[in-house]
Amino acid sequence: MSDPILNVTGLNKSFGAVHVLHDIDFGVYAGEVTALVGDNGAGKSTLVKCFAGINAIDTGQMFWEGKPVTLSSPAVASSYGIEFVYQDLALADNLDITQNMFLGREITKGPFLADGEMEAKARETLSSLSVRTINSVRQLVSSLSGGQRQTVAIAKAVLWNGKVVFLDEPTAALGVAQTRQVLNLVRRLADHGIGVVLISHNMNDVMEVADRVAALYLGRVAAEVKKSETNTGQIVELITSGRSGTIGLPAATAVQSA
Numbered sequence: 001m002s003d004p005i006l007n008v009t010g011l012n013k014s015f016g017a018v019h020v021l022h023d024i025d026f027g028v029y030a031g032e033v034t035a036l037v038g039d040n041g042a043g044k045s046t047l048v049k050c051f052a053g054i055n056a057i058d059t060g061q062m063f064w065e066g067k068p069v070t071l072s073s074p075a076v077a078s079s080y081g082i083e084f085v086y087q088d089l090a091l092a093d094n095l096d097i098t099q100n101m102f103l104g105r106e107i108t109k110g111p112f113l114a115d116g117e118m119e120a121k122a123r124e125t126l127s128s129l130s131v132r133t134i135n136s137v138r139q140l141v142s143s144l145s146g147g148q149r150q151t152v153a154i155a156k157a158v159l160w161n162g163k164v165v166f167l168d169e170p171t172a173a174l175g176v177a178q179t180r181q182v183l184n185l186v187r188r189l190a191d192h193g194i195g196v197v198l199i200s201h202n203m204n205d206v207m208e209v210a211d212r213v214a215a216l217y218l219g220r221v222a223a224e225v226k227k228s229e230t231n232t233g234q235i236v237e238l239i240t241s242g243r244s245g246t247i248g249l250p251a252a253t254a255v256q257s258a
Protein backbone atom coordinates (compact mmCIF):
# COMPACT_ATOMS: atom_id res chain seq x y z
CA MET A 1 0.00 0.00 0.00
CA SER A 2 1.35 3.45 -0.88
CA ASP A 3 1.82 6.20 1.69
CA PRO A 4 -0.83 8.87 2.05
CA ILE A 5 -0.13 12.27 0.54
CA LEU A 6 -2.15 13.86 3.37
CA ASN A 7 -3.13 12.27 6.66
CA VAL A 8 -4.01 12.94 10.26
CA THR A 9 -3.51 10.85 13.36
CA GLY A 10 -5.20 11.10 16.73
CA LEU A 11 -7.47 13.98 15.82
CA ASN A 12 -9.96 15.16 18.43
CA LYS A 13 -12.30 18.10 17.98
CA SER A 14 -14.87 19.55 20.34
CA PHE A 15 -17.20 22.49 20.02
CA GLY A 16 -17.55 23.70 23.59
CA ALA A 17 -18.71 20.72 25.63
CA VAL A 18 -19.64 18.68 22.55
CA HIS A 19 -16.94 16.20 21.58
CA VAL A 20 -17.59 15.76 17.85
CA LEU A 21 -14.52 13.90 16.52
CA HIS A 22 -12.76 11.14 18.49
CA ASP A 23 -9.23 9.84 17.83
CA ILE A 24 -9.52 10.12 14.06
CA ASP A 25 -6.87 8.55 11.84
CA PHE A 26 -7.57 9.36 8.20
CA GLY A 27 -5.47 9.44 5.04
CA VAL A 28 -5.76 10.61 1.44
CA TYR A 29 -3.85 8.82 -1.33
CA ALA A 30 -2.63 10.32 -4.61
CA GLY A 31 -4.51 8.92 -7.58
CA GLU A 32 -7.24 7.39 -5.43
CA VAL A 33 -10.78 8.31 -4.52
CA THR A 34 -11.49 7.86 -0.81
CA ALA A 35 -15.17 7.98 0.03
CA LEU A 36 -15.94 9.46 3.44
CA VAL A 37 -19.31 8.15 4.52
CA GLY A 38 -21.42 8.36 7.66
CA ASP A 39 -24.86 9.29 8.88
CA ASN A 40 -26.06 12.87 9.25
CA GLY A 41 -24.09 14.43 12.08
CA ALA A 42 -21.36 11.76 12.06
CA GLY A 43 -18.73 14.48 11.69
CA LYS A 44 -17.79 14.35 7.99
CA SER A 45 -18.01 18.07 7.28
CA THR A 46 -16.34 18.88 10.59
CA LEU A 47 -13.40 16.67 9.63
CA VAL A 48 -13.16 18.27 6.20
CA LYS A 49 -13.10 21.71 7.79
CA CYS A 50 -10.17 20.59 9.98
CA PHE A 51 -8.19 19.89 6.80
CA ALA A 52 -9.33 23.24 5.38
CA GLY A 53 -7.87 25.14 8.32
CA ILE A 54 -11.36 26.38 9.20
CA ASN A 55 -11.70 24.23 12.34
CA ALA A 56 -8.74 24.32 14.72
CA ILE A 57 -8.07 20.81 16.03
CA ASP A 58 -7.78 20.11 19.77
CA THR A 59 -5.32 17.23 19.50
CA GLY A 60 -3.78 15.30 16.63
CA GLN A 61 -1.12 15.74 13.99
CA MET A 62 -1.51 16.37 10.27
CA PHE A 63 1.10 15.19 7.80
CA TRP A 64 1.72 16.33 4.23
CA GLU A 65 3.79 13.79 2.29
CA GLY A 66 4.81 12.32 5.65
CA LYS A 67 6.02 15.61 7.15
CA PRO A 68 4.21 17.21 10.10
CA VAL A 69 2.23 20.30 9.11
CA THR A 70 -0.21 22.67 10.77
CA LEU A 71 -3.13 23.62 8.56
CA SER A 72 -3.91 26.81 10.41
CA SER A 73 -5.93 28.62 7.76
CA PRO A 74 -7.52 28.08 4.35
CA ALA A 75 -4.59 29.96 2.78
CA VAL A 76 -2.11 27.53 4.33
CA ALA A 77 -4.19 24.55 3.17
CA SER A 78 -4.30 25.93 -0.36
CA SER A 79 -0.54 26.60 -0.33
CA TYR A 80 -0.07 22.82 -0.01
CA GLY A 81 -2.48 22.20 -2.88
CA ILE A 82 -5.46 21.16 -0.76
CA GLU A 83 -8.66 22.39 -2.39
CA PHE A 84 -12.30 22.11 -1.40
CA VAL A 85 -15.61 21.94 -3.18
CA TYR A 86 -18.51 22.49 -0.81
CA GLN A 87 -22.07 21.49 -1.39
CA ASP A 88 -23.25 25.09 -1.38
CA LEU A 89 -20.65 25.73 -4.04
CA ALA A 90 -19.67 29.30 -3.31
CA LEU A 91 -19.73 30.32 -6.95
CA ALA A 92 -20.81 33.87 -7.73
CA ASP A 93 -23.91 33.83 -9.93
CA ASN A 94 -23.33 37.26 -11.42
CA LEU A 95 -19.86 36.37 -12.71
CA ASP A 96 -18.88 34.21 -15.66
CA ILE A 97 -17.02 30.91 -15.50
CA THR A 98 -13.56 32.41 -15.95
CA GLN A 99 -14.18 35.10 -13.34
CA ASN A 100 -15.39 32.47 -10.90
CA MET A 101 -12.40 30.24 -11.42
CA PHE A 102 -10.05 33.13 -10.67
CA LEU A 103 -12.18 34.85 -8.02
CA GLY A 104 -9.92 36.34 -5.35
CA ARG A 105 -6.79 35.05 -7.15
CA GLU A 106 -6.97 37.08 -10.37
CA ILE A 107 -3.99 37.33 -12.70
CA THR A 108 -3.00 40.95 -13.28
CA LYS A 109 -0.67 42.78 -15.63
CA GLY A 110 0.25 46.03 -13.94
CA PRO A 111 -3.02 47.67 -12.91
CA PHE A 112 -5.08 45.58 -15.34
CA LEU A 113 -6.68 42.16 -15.19
CA ALA A 114 -5.08 39.71 -17.60
CA ASP A 115 -8.47 38.61 -18.93
CA GLY A 116 -7.24 36.82 -22.01
CA GLU A 117 -4.74 34.78 -20.04
CA MET A 118 -7.29 33.82 -17.40
CA GLU A 119 -9.80 32.87 -20.08
CA ALA A 120 -7.24 30.68 -21.85
CA LYS A 121 -6.28 28.95 -18.59
CA ALA A 122 -9.90 28.34 -17.68
CA ARG A 123 -10.50 26.82 -21.11
CA GLU A 124 -7.34 24.70 -20.90
CA THR A 125 -8.31 23.34 -17.49
CA LEU A 126 -11.79 22.34 -18.63
CA SER A 127 -10.41 20.67 -21.72
CA SER A 128 -7.68 18.88 -19.73
CA LEU A 129 -10.53 17.33 -17.76
CA SER A 130 -12.36 16.47 -21.00
CA VAL A 131 -15.32 18.61 -19.99
CA ARG A 132 -17.56 18.79 -23.03
CA THR A 133 -20.74 20.05 -21.44
CA ILE A 134 -19.65 23.68 -21.21
CA ASN A 135 -19.51 25.70 -24.40
CA SER A 136 -18.03 29.00 -23.34
CA VAL A 137 -15.94 30.04 -20.35
CA ARG A 138 -17.58 33.45 -20.70
CA GLN A 139 -20.99 32.07 -19.82
CA LEU A 140 -22.53 33.48 -16.63
CA VAL A 141 -22.67 30.97 -13.81
CA SER A 142 -26.33 31.90 -13.22
CA SER A 143 -27.13 30.29 -16.59
CA LEU A 144 -25.51 26.92 -15.73
CA SER A 145 -27.21 23.73 -14.60
CA GLY A 146 -26.38 22.25 -11.19
CA GLY A 147 -24.08 19.69 -12.79
CA GLN A 148 -22.27 22.32 -14.83
CA ARG A 149 -21.78 24.39 -11.68
CA GLN A 150 -20.23 21.46 -9.87
CA THR A 151 -18.03 20.91 -12.90
CA VAL A 152 -16.81 24.51 -12.73
CA ALA A 153 -16.22 24.27 -8.96
CA ILE A 154 -14.20 21.07 -9.41
CA ALA A 155 -12.25 22.45 -12.38
CA LYS A 156 -11.41 25.47 -10.25
CA ALA A 157 -9.76 23.18 -7.70
CA VAL A 158 -7.71 21.61 -10.51
CA LEU A 159 -6.78 25.01 -11.98
CA TRP A 160 -5.24 25.91 -8.61
CA ASN A 161 -3.02 22.85 -8.75
CA GLY A 162 -5.05 20.90 -6.25
CA LYS A 163 -3.11 17.79 -5.26
CA VAL A 164 -5.83 16.83 -2.83
CA VAL A 165 -9.45 17.76 -3.47
CA PHE A 166 -12.24 17.35 -0.92
CA LEU A 167 -15.75 17.17 -2.37
CA ASP A 168 -18.52 17.51 0.21
CA GLU A 169 -21.62 15.89 -1.33
CA PRO A 170 -21.05 17.13 -4.87
CA THR A 171 -23.97 15.20 -6.33
CA ALA A 172 -26.55 15.76 -3.57
CA ALA A 173 -28.60 18.23 -5.58
CA LEU A 174 -28.13 16.66 -9.02
CA GLY A 175 -30.26 14.58 -11.34
CA VAL A 176 -29.17 11.29 -12.87
CA ALA A 177 -27.38 12.61 -15.95
CA GLN A 178 -25.64 15.39 -14.08
CA THR A 179 -24.56 13.02 -11.33
CA ARG A 180 -23.02 10.86 -14.03
CA GLN A 181 -21.01 13.79 -15.40
CA VAL A 182 -19.71 14.72 -11.97
CA LEU A 183 -18.79 11.13 -11.05
CA ASN A 184 -16.92 10.77 -14.32
CA LEU A 185 -15.06 13.95 -13.49
CA VAL A 186 -14.26 12.71 -9.97
CA ARG A 187 -12.74 9.58 -11.50
CA ARG A 188 -10.73 11.66 -13.98
CA LEU A 189 -9.28 13.76 -11.15
CA ALA A 190 -7.91 10.61 -9.55
CA ASP A 191 -6.63 9.43 -12.93
CA HIS A 192 -4.71 12.74 -13.10
CA GLY A 193 -2.94 11.71 -9.85
CA ILE A 194 -5.01 13.88 -7.53
CA GLY A 195 -6.00 12.50 -4.13
CA VAL A 196 -9.78 12.82 -3.96
CA VAL A 197 -12.02 12.65 -0.91
CA LEU A 198 -15.67 12.19 -1.81
CA ILE A 199 -18.34 12.68 0.82
CA SER A 200 -21.54 11.03 -0.27
CA HIS A 201 -24.71 9.50 1.11
CA ASN A 202 -25.30 7.64 -2.12
CA MET A 203 -23.95 4.09 -1.91
CA ASN A 204 -24.24 3.60 -5.67
CA ASP A 205 -21.98 6.60 -6.25
CA VAL A 206 -19.55 5.39 -3.60
CA MET A 207 -19.34 1.85 -4.94
CA GLU A 208 -18.93 3.13 -8.47
CA VAL A 209 -16.20 5.67 -8.02
CA ALA A 210 -14.29 5.02 -4.77
CA ASP A 211 -11.07 3.05 -4.32
CA ARG A 212 -11.47 2.97 -0.56
CA VAL A 213 -14.17 3.83 1.90
CA ALA A 214 -13.80 5.37 5.36
CA ALA A 215 -16.92 5.10 7.50
CA LEU A 216 -17.50 7.54 10.35
CA TYR A 217 -19.82 6.54 13.15
CA LEU A 218 -20.69 9.11 15.83
CA GLY A 219 -17.42 10.94 15.29
CA ARG A 220 -15.20 7.84 15.17
CA VAL A 221 -13.68 6.04 12.20
CA ALA A 222 -15.54 2.73 12.32
CA ALA A 223 -13.41 1.27 9.53
CA GLU A 224 -11.46 2.05 6.41
CA VAL A 225 -11.89 -0.60 3.77
CA LYS A 226 -10.86 -1.12 0.19
CA LYS A 227 -13.76 -0.99 -2.20
CA SER A 228 -12.62 -4.27 -3.73
CA GLU A 229 -12.87 -5.93 -0.31
CA THR A 230 -16.27 -4.62 0.75
CA ASN A 231 -19.85 -4.37 -0.43
CA THR A 232 -22.79 -2.04 -0.03
CA GLY A 233 -24.32 -4.06 2.79
CA GLN A 234 -21.16 -3.91 4.86
CA ILE A 235 -20.78 -0.16 4.37
CA VAL A 236 -24.40 0.45 5.32
CA GLU A 237 -23.88 -1.57 8.52
CA LEU A 238 -20.74 0.39 9.38
CA ILE A 239 -22.64 3.64 8.87
CA THR A 240 -25.68 2.64 10.89
CA SER A 241 -24.11 0.64 13.74
CA GLY A 242 -20.35 1.26 13.61
CA ARG A 243 -19.71 -2.47 13.13
CA SER A 244 -20.10 -5.15 10.52
CA GLY A 245 -19.16 -8.71 11.35
CA THR A 246 -15.60 -8.71 12.59
CA ILE A 247 -14.71 -5.18 11.48
CA GLY A 248 -15.60 -1.84 12.94
CA LEU A 249 -15.59 -0.34 16.40
CA PRO A 250 -15.30 -2.59 19.45
CA ALA A 251 -18.77 -3.82 20.38
CA ALA A 252 -18.70 -1.82 23.61
CA THR A 253 -18.15 1.47 21.73
CA ALA A 254 -20.70 0.69 19.08
CA VAL A 255 -23.38 -0.40 21.55
CA GLN A 256 -22.62 2.21 24.17
CA SER A 257 -22.78 5.06 21.66
CA ALA A 258 -25.85 3.79 19.84
Ligand SMILES: Nc1ncnc2c1ncn2[C@@H]1O[C@H](COP(=O)(O)OP(=O)(O)OP(=O)(O)O)[C@@H](O)[C@H]1O
Nearest residue numbers: 015016018020038039040041042043044045046047
Ligand atom coordinates in the same frame (compact mmCIF):
# COMPACT_ATOMS: atom_id res chain seq x y z
N1 LIG B 1 -19.66 24.98 14.73
C1 LIG B 1 -20.26 24.00 15.44
N2 LIG B 1 -20.63 24.20 16.73
C2 LIG B 1 -21.21 23.22 17.45
N3 LIG B 1 -21.48 21.99 16.97
C3 LIG B 1 -21.14 21.73 15.70
C4 LIG B 1 -20.51 22.72 14.86
N4 LIG B 1 -20.29 22.18 13.66
C5 LIG B 1 -20.75 20.91 13.71
N5 LIG B 1 -21.26 20.64 14.95
C6 LIG B 1 -21.84 19.36 15.40
O1 LIG B 1 -20.94 18.34 15.03
C7 LIG B 1 -21.64 17.17 14.65
C8 LIG B 1 -21.14 16.73 13.29
O2 LIG B 1 -21.59 17.62 12.29
P1 LIG B 1 -21.12 17.54 10.78
O3 LIG B 1 -21.70 18.70 10.08
O4 LIG B 1 -19.66 17.36 10.74
O5 LIG B 1 -21.82 16.19 10.33
P2 LIG B 1 -21.88 15.54 8.87
O6 LIG B 1 -21.34 14.16 9.02
O7 LIG B 1 -21.23 16.43 7.88
O8 LIG B 1 -23.45 15.45 8.63
P3 LIG B 1 -24.31 15.64 7.26
O9 LIG B 1 -24.29 14.32 6.59
O10 LIG B 1 -25.65 15.96 7.79
O11 LIG B 1 -23.70 16.74 6.46
C9 LIG B 1 -23.12 17.52 14.67
O12 LIG B 1 -23.66 17.01 15.86
C10 LIG B 1 -23.11 19.03 14.66
O13 LIG B 1 -24.22 19.51 15.35
Ligand SMILES: [Mg+2]
Nearest residue numbers: 044045046168
Ligand atom coordinates in the same frame (compact mmCIF):
# COMPACT_ATOMS: atom_id res chain seq x y z
MG1 LIG C 1 -21.92 17.47 6.23
